[in-house]
Amino acid sequence: MAIPDDIRNMAENLIGVFCRSTWPQHGGSAHALSYSVRGDGVTVFEMSANGMGRYGNLPIARFKYAEGLWSLWQVGRNGKWLAYMGQMPTENLMRLIQALKDDPEGVFGLR
Template sequence: MELPELVRKCAEKELFSYCEGKVPPCFRNEVRVSFCIDGEAVTLFEERITLANPADWSSRPVAQFRFQPELNQWSLHYPVSRDCWRLYLNAGPTLNLKNLLRAVDEDPFQSFWQ
């Protein structure tokens, strides 16, 4: 199932702003933050240039936000492996994606930015 159009547009706006502000301009040729929307899930990635070939970028998942349409809420998940996610219990479901982005940055358990 896809995100409702209004939810998608709001999420994209919030995430574009977050990604743009996450890395200072002087480092954007080496590292960047991006996201991908797949159905009702949004995955946040950290991308870095590879040492073998600076023209290539490698990415690693940082966080995943899942929209629950029946509750109209987002939940936050952290990566266990590239394809396995666990619910982040330190931030409950919320209507406001910005709250979960803040939880990613304030994470005392270092579940996201390692």
């Protein structure tokens, strides 16, 4: 089920600010964070330039919305999404964005 428009707009604003503010302090100009919205989730991915000026996208996190709650997901070793156990589902998307930013277990690769 798609995220309701008002909630999707709020999420895009918050996640967009996170993406724009994260890589300048980490990866320099060859890296950027971006996101895409699809169905019930917002996927954050790293865009990195190869030597030919083309970008590749690597998913690093997904925020899923269901029944009024957001949950944070990480990419497993096999490339499948796994629920991030460091945070319980919450109405507070900022709490999950902060968990992604802090990345205390190093599972998102942002440290």
